Amino acid sequence: xxxxxxxxxxxxxxxxxxxxxxxxxxxxxxxxxxxxxxxxxxxxxxxxxxxxxxxxxxxxxxxxxxxxxxxxxxxxxxxxxxxxxxxxxxxxxxxxxxxxxxxxxxxxxxxxxxxxxxxxxxxxxxxxxxxxxxxxxxxxxxxxxxxxxxxxxxxxxxxxxxxxxxxxxxxxxxxxxxxxxxxxxxxxxxxxxxxxxxxxxxxxxxxxxxxxxxxxxxxxxxxxxxx
DNA sequence: GCATTAACCACAG
DNA sequence: CTGTGGTTAATGC
Numbered sequence: 001x002x003x004x005x006x007x008x009x010x011x012x013x014x015x016x017x018x019x020x021x022x023x024x025x026x027x028x029x030x031x032x033x034x035x036x037x038x039x040x041x042x043x044x045x046x047x048x049x050x051x052x053x054x055x056x057x058x059x060x061x062x063x064x065x066x067x068x069x070x071x072x073x074x075x076x077x078x079x080x081x082x083x084x085x086x087x088x089x090x091x092x093x094x095x096x097x098x099x100x101x102x103x104x105x106x107x108x109x110x111x112x113x114x115x116x117x118x119x120x121x122x123x124x125x126x127x128x129x130x131x132x133x134x135x136x137x138x139x140x141x142x143x144x145x146x147x148x149x150x151x152x153x154x155x156x157x158x159x160x161x162x163x164x165x166x167x168x169x170x171x172x173x174x175x176x177x178x179x180x181x182x183x184x185x186x187x188x189x190x191x192x193x194x195x196x197x198x199x200x201x202x203x204x205x206x207x208x209x210x211x212x213x214x215x216x217x218x219x220x221x222x223x224x225x226x227x
Numbered sequence: 228g229c230a231t232t233a234a235c236c237a238c239a240g
Numbered sequence: 241c242t243g244t245g246g247t248t249a250a251t252g253c
Binding site: 150151152187190 | 232233234235236
């Protein structure tokens with residue numbers, strides 16, 4: 001399970017890590033462990049002590065929060081991406097969980113080393129800030145769509161997101177259950193089922209179990225906009 | 228009022 | 241875990 005990674009030769013270097021010099025890469029290498037995750041494995045959990053930054057090299061993950069109203073999926077993302085910056089930098093306990101939705105490979109980095117890079121290496125820090133800014137802007141968009149779009153619009157948006165930003169294909173196998181899909185776009189699993197089969201009947205998408213093919217992208221974009 | 232939307236419940240593959 | 245039907249509550253003409 002554990003590998004000693006060779007950070008210098010890493011194919012998945014983050015835009016920040018590209019600015020580390022060889023000394024710093026050596027430091028990173030000594031503090032870093034690489035771990036493989038299977039679908040469904042928890043990468044880190046809400047409520048437990050956080051002492052590492054996790055860098056997802058490859059794979060797809062969900063960020064989720066357990067609330068009184070149930071489970072909410074706050075974000076779905078694929079590597080390469082940092083997973084734990086907001087919940088590790090200035091928080092004692094994880095404020096959210098991250099779970100692998102598919103096979104994933106991640107490096108666990110000690111917070112002290114990461115913090116040292118941010119303090120000592122301005123270019124590294126700059127890239128981290130850029131990533132955090134992008135995330136915040138994306139969340140603004142998600143928030144708007146959640147409060148002002150109906151369920152059909154949100155499902156259309158999610159399908160386009162999966163196709164364009166996660167799988168980069170028009171046909172993809174969605175590893176989320178219908179229930180998780182509902183948790184993600186803030187609706188019930190029944191509504192997800194119903195709307196997906198409605199899109200299927202209308203010839204906008206083609207469903208074969210977990211496999212989804214986008215047939216009429218234009219129509220889906222229209223529903224995303226007007227829904 | 229009437230239509231639309233979506234949640235909740237129940238039941239069946 | 242999913243899909244579908246019935247029911248109900250809220251919201252907007």
